[in-house]
Amino acid sequence: MANLEAPPPTRRGPVLRLRKIWYQSRTWAANPTVALGVILSVLAVYLILAPVLLMLWDAITVDFADQARTGKSIGELTFYYLDRALLSPISKHIFWKPLVNTALVSVSVIITTLLLGGTLGWLVSRTNLLFRNWFSTALIVPYMVPSWTFALAWMVIFKNRKIGGPSGWLESLGITPPDWLAYGFVPITVILAFHYVPFVILLVGNALKQFDSQLEESARTLGASPLLVARKIIFPLLRPSIISASTLVFAKCLGDVGVTYIIGAPVKLDLLATSLLRTISTGQAGMSAVLAGAIVVLGATSVLIDMKLLKAAQRFVTIGSKGSLHRTTELGKWQVPAFGFAATFFAVSAIVPLGALFLTTIMHMPGVFTWDNFTLDYWIGQDLVTTAMPQGLLLTNEFWIAAWNTIWMVGTASIGAGLLGLIVGYIVACSPFRLMGAFLKQVTFLPYLVPGVAFAAAYLSMFAVPRGPLPSLYGTGYILVIALLASQMPFASRAGIAAMMQMGKDPEEAAQIAGAGWWKRATAIVLPIHRGALVSGILLPFISGIKGLSLVILLAVPGTDLLTTYAVRLVDFGYTQAANAVAIMLCLIAFVGTWLGQKVGKSNLGSGIGG
Amino acid sequence: MTSISIRDVNKTYTRGNTRAVADLNLEIPASEFLCLLGPSGCGKSTTLRMIAGLENLTSGQISIGDKIVDANAEGIFVPPEKRHLGMVFQNYALWPHMTIEENIEFGLRIKKTPAHERKTIIDTVLKKLGIEKYRKRYPSEVSGGQQQRVALARMIAVSPEVILLDEPLSNLDAKLRLDMRTELKRIHAELGSTFVFVTHDQWEAMTLATKIAVMNEGRLQQIGTPEDIYDRPANRFVAEFVGTLPINIIEMNSLDNTTFRSWLDAGIEMLCLGDQQVHSLGIRPETIDILPGTAGADNGNALCSAQIIDLVPTGGNWIVELDIAGARLFALKAQVRDLKPDQLVQLSVSKQDLHAFDAAGDRLVPTPSK
Numbered sequence: 007m008a009n010l011e012a013p014p015p016t017r018r019g020p021v022l023r024l025r026k027i028w029y030q031s032r033t034w035a036a037n038p039t040v041a042l043g044v045i046l047s048v049l050a051v052y053l054i055l056a057p058v059l060l061m062l063w064d065a066i067t068v069d070f071a072d073q074a075r076t077g078k079s080i081g082e083l084t085f086y087y088l089d090r091a092l093l094s095p096i097s098k099h100i101f102w103k104p105l106v107n108t109a110l111v112s113v114s115v116i117i118t119t120l121l122l123g124g125t126l127g128w129l130v131s132r133t134n135l136l137f138r139n140w141f142s143t144a145l146i147v148p149y150m151v152p153s154w155t156f157a158l159a160w161m162v163i164f165k166n167r168k169i170g171g172p173s174g175w176l177e178s179l180g181i182t183p184p185d186w187l188a189y190g191f192v193p194i195t196v197i198l199a200f201h202y203v204p205f206v207i208l209l210v211g212n213a214l215k216q217f218d219s220q221l222e223e224s225a226r227t228l229g230a231s232p233l234l235v236a237r238k239i240i241f242p243l244l245r246p247s248i249i250s251a252s253t254l255v256f257a258k259c260l261g262d263v264g265v266t267y268i269i270g271a272p273v274k275l276d277l278l279a280t281s282l283l284r285t286i287s288t289g290q291a292g293m294s295a296v297l298a299g300a301i302v303v304l305g306a307t308s309v310l311i312d313m314k315l316l317k318a319a320q321r322f323v324t325i326g327s328k329g330s331l332h333r334t335t336e337l338g339k340w341q342v343p344a345f346g347f348a349a350t351f352f353a354v355s356a357i358v359p360l361g362a363l364f365l366t367t368i369m370h371m372p373g374v375f376t377w378d379n380f381t382l383d384y385w386i387g388q389d390l391v392t393t394a395m396p397q398g399l400l401l402t403n404e405f406w407i408a409a410w411n412t413i414w415m416v417g418t419a420s421i422g423a424g425l426l427g428l429i430v431g432y433i434v435a436c437s438p439f440r441l442m443g444a445f446l447k448q449v450t451f452l453p454y455l456v457p458g459v460a461f462a463a464a465y466l467s468m469f470a471v472p473r474g475p476l477p478s479l480y481g482t483g484y485i486l487v488i489a490l491l492a493s494q495m496p497f498a499s500r501a502g503i504a505a506m507m508q509m510g511k512d513p514e515e516a517a518q519i520a521g522a523g524w525w526k527r528a529t530a531i532v533l534p535i536h537r538g539a540l541v542s543g544i545l546l547p548f549i550s551g552i553k554g555l556s557l558v559i560l561l562a563v564p565g566t567d568l569l570t571t572y573a574v575r576l577v578d579f580g581y582t583q584a585a586n587a588v589a590i591m592l593c594l595i596a597f598v599g600t601w602l603g604q605k606v607g608k609s610n611l612g613s614g615i616g617g
Numbered sequence: 618m619t620s621i622s623i624r625d626v627n628k629t630y631t632r633g634n635t636r637a638v639a640d641l642n643l644e645i646p647a648s649e650f651l652c653l654l655g656p657s658g659c660g661k662s663t664t665l666r667m668i669a670g671l672e673n674l675t676s677g678q679i680s681i682g683d684k685i686v687d688a689n690a691e692g693i694f695v696p697p698e699k700r701h702l703g704m705v706f707q708n709y710a711l712w713p714h715m716t717i718e719e720n721i722e723f724g725l726r727i728k729k730t731p732a733h734e735r736k737t738i739i740d741t742v743l744k745k746l747g748i749e750k751y752r753k754r755y756p757s758e759v760s761g762g763q764q765q766r767v768a769l770a771r772m773i774a775v776s777p778e779v780i781l782l783d784e785p786l787s788n789l790d791a792k793l794r795l796d797m798r799t800e801l802k803r804i805h806a807e808l809g810s811t812f813v814f815v816t817h818d819q820w821e822a823m824t825l826a827t828k829i830a831v832m833n834e835g836r837l838q839q840i841g842t843p844e845d846i847y848d849r850p851a852n853r854f855v856a857e858f859v860g861t862l863p864i865n866i867i868e869m870n871s872l873d874n875t876t877f878r879s880w881l882d883a884g885i886e887m888l889c890l891g892d893q894q895v896h897s898l899g900i901r902p903e904t905i906d907i908l909p910g911t912a913g914a915d916n917g918n919a920l921c922s923a924q925i926i927d928l929v930p931t932g933g934n935w936i937v938e939l940d941i942a943g944a945r946l947f948a949l950k951a952q953v954r955d956l957k958p959d960q961l962v963q964l965s966v967s968k969q970d971l972h973a974f975d976a977a978g979d980r981l982v983p984t985p986s987k
Contacts, residue, residue, distance in 0.1 A: 024692075025690055025691055025692035026689055026690065026692070028692035029688075029689050029691075029692045029693070029694075030673075031697075032692065033694050035696075036670070036696035036697070172693075512706050512708060513712050513713075515669075515671055515697070515704075515706070515710065516704070516706060516710035516712070517695075517723070518671070518697040518698050519669060519671075519697055519698070519701075519710070519781075520727055520771075520775065521698045521724060521727040521728060521775075522698055522723075523698055526727070529710055535712065535713060536713050537714070571973045
C-alpha cells in the first residue's frame with residue numbers, strides 16, 4: 007500500500023459524526039465476523055481466561071481457612087502461599103521434590119521417545135520395511151489407548167506384595183518384582199514414553215517423508231559419508247519437528263496425573279501434577295494455585311521456546327519444495343532386525359498391555375493359566391462375592407450410566423468445540439479487526455498450557471459457587487461439559503484456523519456478490535466447504551476427551567462419573583478386574599471413534615494429533 | 618444501463634495509517650469497459666472491492682446507477698449482496714463442494730429464478746462458454762482455463778448490469794489469455810454491461826479497455842482511451858508504466874552530451890512550450906526513425922548522428938541499441954534488413970512523439986500562442 011499521510015482532519019459536526027458511526031455499524035452488520043467475534047471473545051474470556059486468572063489470583067489472596075494463620079482477613083493480598091510452597095520446610099515435599107521428579111521423568115521420557123520414535127518414524131517413512139503400511143497405522147495404537155490403562159496393565163504384571171488387592175502375574179509365578187520395577191520412576195517413564203512415541207513417529211516421520219532425497223544425494227556426490235550426511239544435513243533439517251515433538255511430550259508429561267496416581271502412589275512418588283491434585287483434593291486453594299501457576303509457567307516457557315526456535319528454523323525451510331524426490335532406503339540385511347524391532351515395539355506397547363488387561367477380566371486368579379481359572383463373571387456374572395459389585399460389569403448400572411455420561415458429555419463438548427473452533431477460524435481469517443482474531447487465537451490456545459488438573463481447579467474456583475446468572479455447577483454434568491469443551495478448544499480452534507486460512511475469504515465473498523445473505527452463506531457455502539475440517543474438529547476432541555482423566559478427576563462426582571473416573575474409583579476400591587474391563591471398553595470406544603473419524607472426515611490423524 | 622460514480626473516495630487502513638486510495642474521483646458511464654491499471658499495491662483492487670461493497674470507505678461516496686450505495690457522511694451502506702453485481706475473482710473463487718452446474722445455479726436460486734428458466738439459462742451460458750460437457754464435474758476436476766470459464770459463466774448467468782473483474786487473466790497461460798480476452802470482449806458487446814477490470818498488465822488493459830484509469834500509490838494518474846494513455850501520458854509515471862519496451866527517459870538537467878543535447882533542444886523548440894522548464898524528456902522506442910547513412914533530412918525534423926551497438930531480436934520486432942556520443946537510446950523496429958551493428962545512422966523523432974515533463978513529472982503542454 008502506498009504510504010501516504012492520512013488526510014488532514016476536517017471539521018465535523020455532531021450530525022456528521024453520528025452518520026459516520028451509523029455507516030460504520032451498517033458495514034459491521036453486513037459482516038457477521040464482527041458480531042460473532044464479540045460473542046466469542048466474551049465466551050472465551052468467561053470460559054477460559056476468567057477461570058484461569060481467578061485460580062491464579064488465589065495464589066496471592068488469603069483463603070477462608072487461612073485467616074488465622076496469616077493474620078489477615080479473607081481476600082487480602084498475601085505471600086503466604088508462595089512462601090509456603092517455595093521456601094517453608096514443607097516446600098521440599100510439596101514443590102521441590104515433585105519439580106525435580108517432573109524434570110527427571112520428562113527428560114527421560116523425551117529422550118526415550120525420540121530414540122524409539124525417531125527410529126520407527128524413519129523405518130515407516132523412508133525404508134522398505136516389511137508391512138510398512140500396516141505398521142504406519144499399528145504403531146499409532148498406543149496413543150489411542152488412555153495412558154493410565156498402561157499403568158493398570160503394568161500393575162497386572164509387576165505388582166508386588168507391597169500393596170493389597172489381587173497379586174501381579176510375576177508374584178503369582180513366585181517371582182517378587184523389586185519396588186523400583188513395580189512402582190515409581192522406571193514404570194512411569196516407560197509407560198509415558200510408550201504412550202507418546204506415536205507423536206514422534208508422526209511428527210518426525212511426516213517431516214522425513216517430505217524430505218527431499220536430492221538433499222542427501224547432493225551431499226553424497228560431494229563425498230560426504232552417510233554419517234556425516236545424517237549429522238550435517240538430515241538432523242539440522244529435522245530439528246523443527248524434533249523440537250515440536252519434544253515440546254508436545256513435555257507439555258503432556260507436565261499434565262499427566264493418571265499414570266503417576268496409579269503407579270507412583272505406592273512408593274510416594276509425586277510429580278507436580280499429582281502434588282497439585284493432592285492440594286486440590288485437600289481443599290488448599292492457595293497452594294494449588296501456586297502449583298498450577300508453576301505448571302502453567304513451565305508449559306508456557308516450553309511453548310515459547312518452541313515457537314522461537316521454529317521461527318528461527320523457518321528461514322531455511324526447503325521441505326516440500328517443487329520437484330523433490332522421495333527415495334526409500336533398501337534395508338537389505340537389516341530387513342529382519344528392523345522388522346523385529348518394529349514388531350517388538352508394537353507387541354510391548356499395545357498387544358501385551360491390552361492383552362494383560364483383557365486376561366485379568368476373564369480369570370479368577372491372575373497369572374494362573376488353567377482352564378477352570380477362566381471366567382466371564384467379571385463381565386456378565388451375577389451374585390458375585392464382591393460386596394459393592396454383585397454383578398459383572400456389563401450388568402452393572404453404574405457402568406452404563408458412566409458410559410452414557412462419557413458419550414453425551416464428551417460428545418456435546420466435542421460438537422461444541424468443533425463448531426466454535428470453526429467460528430474462531432472464520433474470525434481469525436476474515437475479521438476486519440485483526441486484534442480480535444489474534445486475541446481469540448491466543449486465548450483459545452491457553453488451555454493447552456494449563457494441565458487438566460489445574461484447569462479443573464480453575465473451573466472449581468469459577469463455577470463451584472453461584473456467579474451472576476449461573477447457579478453453582480459443581481456436581482452437575484454441565485461443569486464437565488463446559489470444562490471439556492473449553493479444554494478442547496486448542497485443537498478445535500487450530501483445526502478451524504488452518505481450514506479457514508487455507509480457503510480464504512473468496513468463496514464467501516463470491517456468494518455475497520451473488521446475493522446470498524449471511525445465513526445462506528454460512529449454511530450453503532462456508533459450512534459445506536469445511537465439512538471435513540468440522541468432522542475432524544469434532545472427532546479428534548472426542549477421542550482425546552473420552553480417554554482423558556486429569557481434567558475430569560476433580561470435577562466428576564459419583565452421579566456424573568465418566569468411564570475414566572469410574573475406572574479410577576474402581577481402582578481405589580481394589581476392584582482391579584472391573585477397572586480393567588472399563589479400560590478395555592474405553593479403548594474399544596476410542597478405536598471405533600478413530601476409525602469413524604478417519605472414514606467420515608477423511609482426515610489425517612497425524613495433522614490433528616496433539617491431545 | 619448502469620453507470621458508476623466514485624466521488625472523493627478515500628480508504629485508509631488503520632494499521633500503519635496507510636492510505637490505499639486517496640481522493641479518487643471516477644465517472645464510469647454505462648456500457649464502458651474501464652480498466653484500472655497500475656502496479657501492485659496501487660489501490661486498484663481496493664477500488665474494485667469498494668465498488669463491490671467488500672471494503673468500506675473512509676470517506677466519500679459511491680453510486681451505482683442512480684442509487685447511492687456507499688456514502689460515509691450520509692450513513693448509507695448497501696451490503697454487497699444487495700448491489701446486484703457480477704464479479705470474477707483472481708483465483709475464481711469457485712465453490713469446491715458444488716458441481717459446475719450448481720456453481721452457476723447458485724446465483725439464480727438466490728434471485729428466485731423459476732426452475733425451468735434456470736435450466737435454460739444454465740444451458741445457454743454453458744454452451745456459450747464451451748463448457749457444457751463439464752457440467753457435472755467439480756471445479757477441481759477441470760483445468761485452470763475451464764475454471765476461468767466457469768467463473769465467467771457463473772457471473773453472466775445472473776446477467777448483472779455491472780461486472781467487476783479482478784485480474785481474471787493473470788493465472789492463465791499466454792494462449793488461454795488471448796482466447797479469454799476475445800471472450801471478454803464478446804461478452805461485453807453482447808451484454809452491454811458496465812465492466813470494471815483490474816489489471817497490472819498494460820497489454821491486457823490496452824487490448825480490452827474502452828477507457829483506462831492508471832493508478833499509482835492510491836491516486837488516479839490519468840484516465841483516457843488507450844490511445845490517450847499511450848500517446849499522451851499525463852505524467853512520467855504513466856509514460857514509464859505503459860509500453861512493453863520501456864520509454865527512453867532523458868534527464869535534461871544532467872545531460873552534458875552536446876550532440877545529444879542540441880538535437881533534443883531542437884525538438885523541444887518545436888513543442889512551443891514557451892518558458893516552461895523541461896526537466897525530462899520521454900521518447901518511445903518505436904517512434905524513433907533510423908535513417909541509414911550519415912546525411913539527409915526528414916520532414917524538417919532535426920537529425921542526430923548515432924552508432925548502432927547491437928540488434929536484439931524479440932520475435933517479430935528488433936530492439937536497436939544506439940549510441941549517441943556516449944549516451945544510450947533504445948529503438949524498436951519491425952525490420953532491420955538495412956541495419957547492422959557498428960553502422961553509423963541518423964535518428965529522427967516527430968514532435969508529437971516527444972514527451973516533455975516538468976520537475977514534478979507532469980506533462981508539459983504548449984503554451985497558447987500570444
